[in-house]
Amino acid sequence: MILAQAASSLFDWDWVGRNIDSIWRRTVEHLALTGVALVAGIVIASALAAVAIRKPRTYPTITAATGLLYTIPALAVFALVAPLVGIGTVTQRFITAEIALISYTLLILIRNIVTGVNGVPAGVREAAAGMGYSEGERIRQIELPLALPAVMAGIRIATVTVIGLVTVTSLLGLGGLGFFILDGLRRSIIFPTEIIVGVVLSVALAAALDIGLLGIGRVLTPWAREGDR
């Protein structure tokens, strides 16, 4: 603490060196919070999207409901969920945080899945039926693969959104890299190094995952690449 203040420069590399273990642990925590939110979000969104696709009349209701979730501030979600789940134990706080994070992924994911599947050309659908695909085979082998570019685009946006939001869960004593931001702000004299580490690493994480997912998408949909032949 005293050492940190003694350093007059804006960024204290010594602090980074001394806290490298903690930085690593928080990065992993950040990824875990993000990963769980995304996986759960994809599962729930897929189920809701399947309902919306089979019964198009439900789609406006589903988008309205998930749209509402999307507009509620993260802090308000914590305030609403915390009394129901409790925040006494780490598990309870984790669940509270995840409910907030997941609720932000749903609208984006559902919209992109439905758009992707509905975007399959009518002629392709008809040809698939005419060739003798059963409905299940058609959905799995034709419609979902063709929806993949739109679905991957949705996953990328959801990922970047969640990585940013995870920092806010630091208010629940979690937060991944958000811990450093909050901790840096809470000190009697604001400690820029800690805040910078939190901000820069979470931004870097978002960029890295976005590029990674872009790459995975390209590998999975070689047919969707335009103008590279």
Place this chain on the structure above:
Amino acid sequence: MGSQVQTDTMIRLDNVAKVFAGASQPAVANLSLDVDRGELVVLLGPSGCGKTTTLKMINRLIEPTSGRIEVDGRDVMSVPPHELRRSIGYVIQEVGLFPHRTIAQNMATVPKLLGWDAGRINERVAELTVLVGLDRSMLERYPTELSGGQQQRVGVARALAADPPVLLMDEPFGAVDPIVRGHLQWEFLELQSRLGKTVVFVTHDIDEAILLGSRIAILNVGGVLEQHDTPERILASPANEFVESFIGGERGLRRLALRPIGEAVVSRGPVIDITGTPDEAVRLMEEHGVSWVGLLSGDQLLGWVDASEIDGRPLAALTPREFLVSLRSDSSLRSALDAVVTSHARMAVVVDDGIYRGMVDLEAIAEEITE
């Protein structure tokens, strides 16, 4: 064998009707129609005549409200739809190739659904590539990289992949430009003459129907069958006013489309081998009353030269110009007439794969028609 009373009917529609939910009028009303084995029947009619609905009832993409449909003696309603469809080829105007699969994978669709092993599928894809005239280099490409005409060839190959006895085609050449459409129609005719599939072909294009159909079923709005007969007989004696107005005012011309040129129409014309003398060429032009002469080398037609170009020079030394309008001996009288009317010299040459057959002029065609 001779005692068998097996009719040669491949597809039988018996009193078939379709009323869509919420519709006051039936889309198809009590339609009965037989399609013989190896025959190409065209369902022809204006929009709203139920021709596509009828086609889709055969492979159960649409299910009839009443009546019975048999394919190869089997009631289609007794077979699970996906199994039925795997045994019936299906080609549509939008082609509907699967964009995420290569051309080879698209062609292999039905064999794969039928569980063929990889070796047999590869062999079949190679066969199909040759059959529809595609280049092998296209097999690993994706559909969006192909032209409309190439995509439609793949569409036909995909439908033929498991060698189904029956092919359903819904305006398959409707989305390509007229030149490509013409090529695809001729290619398909040639293919069909070798494969002898039973084909039901939907179109609203009367000329396409005449060119392709062994019989044409003309449907009126609401799926009413107005006439079911050969193109020749429909053009010669339309059953009623509806048929007459639908096939249009150029019936005489359209009938010519059904008649091949025929040897009587083709004459040798003013042509001379390049081993001939300039004097002989001049005499030939005078005989025919023309100021040009065609040059042959053996049975190959080299082109034509103008009288002024000869000027006593040996014929082999001249540079002949190409005949711009040429026909094949299996061309129709209609295309011959069109070619002759288009050409400046009022004649067209008949050439089969480079071999000179003769010439056709307006007089000879007129004589043939009036006969």
